[in-house]
Amino acid sequence: MSDAYAGRRERLRENCSGKGADAALITRPSNVRYLTGCGPCGATLLLTRERALLALPDDLPPDDTGEHLLGEDLSQLLVTAGADTALAAAEAAAQLRVGDLVVEEHDLTVTRHRAVAALAEGVRLADLGRAVERMRVVKDEHEIADLRIAAEIADQALSELLESILVGRTERHLAMELERRMIDHGADKAAFPVSVGTGSHSGQENHQPTDRRVEEGDFLTVVLGAQYRGYGVSTARTFVIGASPAPWQVELHRLVFRAQRAGREALGPGVESCVPDLAAREILQAAGHSEASPHPVGHGIGLEIREAPRLGPADMGKLDNRVPVTVGPGVHLPGKGGVRIEDTLVVRPLEEGGPELLTITTKELLAL
Amino acid sequence: MSDAYAGRRERLRENCSGKGADAALITRPSNVRYLTGCGPCGATLLLTRERALLALPDDLPPDDTGEHLLGEDLSQLLVTAGADTALAAAEAAAQLRVGDLVVEEHDLTVTRHRAVAALAEGVRLADLGRAVERMRVVKDEHEIADLRIAAEIADQALSELLESILVGRTERHLAMELERRMIDHGADKAAFPVSVGTGSHSGQENHQPTDRRVEEGDFLTVVLGAQYRGYGVSTARTFVIGASPAPWQVELHRLVFRAQRAGREALGPGVESCVPDLAAREILQAAGHSEASPHPVGHGIGLEIREAPRLGPADMGKLDNRVPVTVGPGVHLPGKGGVRIEDTLVVRPLEEGGPELLTITTKELLAL
Structure with missing residues (x-):
């Protein structure tokens, strides 16, 4: 199954490249699950050309952390309980010097989007739209x-x-x-x-x-x-x-x-x-x-x-x-x-x- | 209880007036419930100085429409199944010639906020923030x-x-x-x-x-x-x-x-x-x-x-x-x-x- 997840991430990378984006921030729980196998736990996926970085809350029930650990190219970033994983992933995007980042504007609230923009310093944000939902059909x-x-x-x-x-x-x-x-x-x-x-x-x-x-x-x-x-x-x-x-x-x-x-x-x-x-x-x-x-x-x-x-x-x-x-x-x-x-x-x-x-x-x- | 809901809406009106807003668009389900008694059904409340307008999906289970019907100043706007009640309320705001409308930016997604802004023609949008959450403490x-x-x-x-x-x-x-x-x-x-x-x-x-x-x-x-x-x-x-x-x-x-x-x-x-x-x-x-x-x-x-x-x-x-x-x-x-x-x-x-x-x-x- 980890191959299936990696294959899906690769298809999303191609989609992003087509849009001129270096990276995607995936926050919608069903989309995170589709791309990583990680159950509904507040995780956020930052997918760059080279990396797949999963921001996980550190108070996960053990059952939710199963399958995605198998992903070969998937590394984890644990964030403190109660903290927003999207914000942790946005900081990581800035550190990785992402230029153009697409986000799920149909999932992020206005407030959360603003906080992502503030933390992703030097990163240009655009809308990924429902690209992952379309992949899932x-x-x-x-x-x-x-x-x-x-x-x-x-x-x-x-x-x-x-x-x-x-x-x-x-x-x-x-x-x-x-x-x-x-x-x-x-x-x-x-x-x-x-x-x-x-x-x-x-x-x-x-x-x-x-x-x-x-x-x-x-x-x-x-x-x-x-x-x-x-x-x-x-x-x-x-x-x-x-x-x-x-x-x-x-x-x-x-x-x-x-x-x-x-x-x-x-x-x-x-x-x-x-x-x-x-x-x-x-x-x-x-x-x-x-x-x-x-x-x-x-x-x-x-x-x-x-x-x-x-x-x-x-x-x-x-x-x-x-x-x-x-x-x-x-x-x-x-x-x-x-x-x-x-x-x-x-x-x-x-x-x-x-x-x-x-x-x-x-x-x-x-x-x- | 309908008095209690009306009292809460009155306090929110005062809060909005203090912010220079004519009206508030309440989309967060727990806040809609607090202000109207309407259970979690996708309802949106448009609260203007004179009116309280509840946009309800037309496929409500009967149990969810109970108590809020008692509100004296609360009128209902039924919208078609599957349609977004926030958008129906935004259209109503434009028809009522609302000038300044505060919305819950911590609840609306970027996409939904954009759709609200497009439909609320001639209406200026601002952020209500967590005003209702603060009332609820x-x-x-x-x-x-x-x-x-x-x-x-x-x-x-x-x-x-x-x-x-x-x-x-x-x-x-x-x-x-x-x-x-x-x-x-x-x-x-x-x-x-x-x-x-x-x-x-x-x-x-x-x-x-x-x-x-x-x-x-x-x-x-x-x-x-x-x-x-x-x-x-x-x-x-x-x-x-x-x-x-x-x-x-x-x-x-x-x-x-x-x-x-x-x-x-x-x-x-x-x-x-x-x-x-x-x-x-x-x-x-x-x-x-x-x-x-x-x-x-x-x-x-x-x-x-x-x-x-x-x-x-x-x-x-x-x-x-x-x-x-x-x-x-x-x-x-x-x-x-x-x-x-x-x-x-x-x-x-x-x-x-x-x-x-x-x-x-x-x-x-x-x-x-």
């Missing part, structure tokens, strides 16, 4: 392997939950149990707070679990994802509680299922980013849910749970091979509930079998 | 009541854990169980990830729980805190597993206990911020642990788990009445383990009984 097979494990963990936790008795338990308890099970199965942690919505809460995208208890006849929507070695996935399923779903439940579930399948099947290298959304949206709109889904049907996923590309109805640009994305339409009928079905998939060409489904829990309308 | 009795409940929740979770069998369980499981118990007892959530360290991991400040199992003879350090209505506390205790602690364990625990008590007893209105740290540090140093505690002995606590003031050996300024702080020295002997004891207390004058201890779990060396 297409994943290598190591990254996809981690995503696959994250998906397996989420699927396992979910399948165990489905075997247990749900009626009478609260949304909060179910959410906590899913988080615990994911950690038991080896997740770093939940990739985001698990959402469990039952009854009128079902089908919502950002529902925060409440003390509402699962009742017979409810829809139950679960949105969860595990994080494994920094990489997260997201999946949503909607089930019905009790033996016989109502006709409207069967119909709504079938509709969202169809929309989600259309979105998934539209994925492919060279496809425009808006196409999966439009494919799913068309089906929901034809059934009269025109306002039901103002949100993009999906987005890229990896070291951040929402990253580029965005799959919204107006998004441009073409999907690439090996880009993991979510596809997750939903319909929520206020006061009544709804359905959300989401997968994480990797864009693959048809010759390789088309989109690779990572989250494999059944999307059938299980009656639990 | 001294708490009112509503805030202290919330902190008291947060502390009760953490104490309850901890006392329940102490009644269960610990030997053979992993740090990760114990940490998850504590988080679950805090939520069961009504916490919003854990104020920070619970840390459980056993054996050689005990006594560390930032230990991430591992799969190490609790063994007979171990020190066990638990660092936890609940968040209640946005307000968090932090507490740490160290226990010993098994009937008879070793002499070094008794001695080390007694030492840290004494240092922590000295730190607590040094708290008072008008006391310099460094005094509690120096009081605790002196005791540890006299016992030969000069390097043991490079970190400040404590810090302010409230809507953020670490906020002003900092109680470090070089910190200036005087403590005020009604400032909640942590006091938590520790000693960690590499390879052997250690002791950490932390409380959250509120600074009170001697006439009112001195520092108010919120986290009341016993600090004795319990043998579990």
Whole structure:
């Protein structure tokens, strides 16, 4: 893996050279992790033509200092607890006589940028922009392997939950149990707070679990994802509680299922980013849910749970091979509930079998 | 409570007027919450002389929109999902013909600040600095009541854990169980990830729980805190597993206990911020642990788990009445383990009984 990190740093060096910069100051935690393997600990990377210098706080938990130590060309600069690693790296840039330094202006606050500029004496600052985020869009097979494990963990936790008795338990308890099970199965942690919505809460995208208890006849929507070695996935399923779903439940579930399948099947290298959304949206709109889904049907996923590309109805640009994305339409009928079905998939060409489904829990309308 | 929020906004208005500003753009989530009651949802507050305008994303979970709706002078501006509320507020500032707008440069990234400036046409921008953070240092009795409940929740979770069998369980499981118990007892959530360290991991400040199992003879350090209505506390205790602690364990625990008590007893209105740290540090140093505690002995606590003031050996300024702080020295002997004891207390004058201890779990060396 240390080779992979070194390779990424080399690509960033080329990018910087192209911009006329001698060095880059990387502060955004997911970008630091991508380039060094160093977990979220407040580290800053100063990447010059010859060196890669990692400024680390000196009160790191031991787990965070693992893999990046392997990097052959990566040296460390430990800074005192509580001190800002970006400032330590800025001082180092001045000492190394960096002329032109690019920084992540979308990550540095105005105050921090000013402090960096003050310490990086004699150094000209410019904006790196989202160059590292762009590098991160297409994943290598190591990254996809981690995503696959994250998906397996989420699927396992979910399948165990489905075997247990749900009626009478609260949304909060179910959410906590899913988080615990994911950690038991080896997740770093939940990739985001698990959402469990039952009854009128079902089908919502950002529902925060409440003390509402699962009742017979409810829809139950679960949105969860595990994080494994920094990489997260997201999946949503909607089930019905009790033996016989109502006709409207069967119909709504079938509709969202169809929309989600259309979105998934539209994925492919060279496809425009808006196409999966439009494919799913068309089906929901034809059934009269025109306002039901103002949100993009999906987005890229990896070291951040929402990253580029965005799959919204107006998004441009073409999907690439090996880009993991979510596809997750939903319909929520206020006061009544709804359905959300989401997968994480990797864009693959048809010759390789088309989109690779990572989250494999059944999307059938299980009656639990 | 809506009166309290309106009162805080009025004080901020006065502060802005003093700076010659017509309006303030508040983006830092804890500051938005302090001034409006609106939970962490990406909201931005635009506070002009006459209005308080809250820009909210339109995909809010319903729980986040509660209390702030009560504010009489607080109107809402809903923005489309995924859009930046700061930009919507900046446009509103231009429409309201704001002349001088202060923004939180320590919160806005350079990129976001540039976008705000571009949209706030005809508006001059300046830095508000940490004015709201300074307002937040001294708490009112509503805030202290919330902190008291947060502390009760953490104490309850901890006392329940102490009644269960610990030997053979992993740090990760114990940490998850504590988080679950805090939520069961009504916490919003854990104020920070619970840390459980056993054996050689005990006594560390930032230990991430591992799969190490609790063994007979171990020190066990638990660092936890609940968040209640946005307000968090932090507490740490160290226990010993098994009937008879070793002499070094008794001695080390007694030492840290004494240092922590000295730190607590040094708290008072008008006391310099460094005094509690120096009081605790002196005791540890006299016992030969000069390097043991490079970190400040404590810090302010409230809507953020670490906020002003900092109680470090070089910190200036005087403590005020009604400032909640942590006091938590520790000693960690590499390879052997250690002791950490932390409380959250509120600074009170001697006439009112001195520092108010919120986290009341016993600090004795319990043998579990």
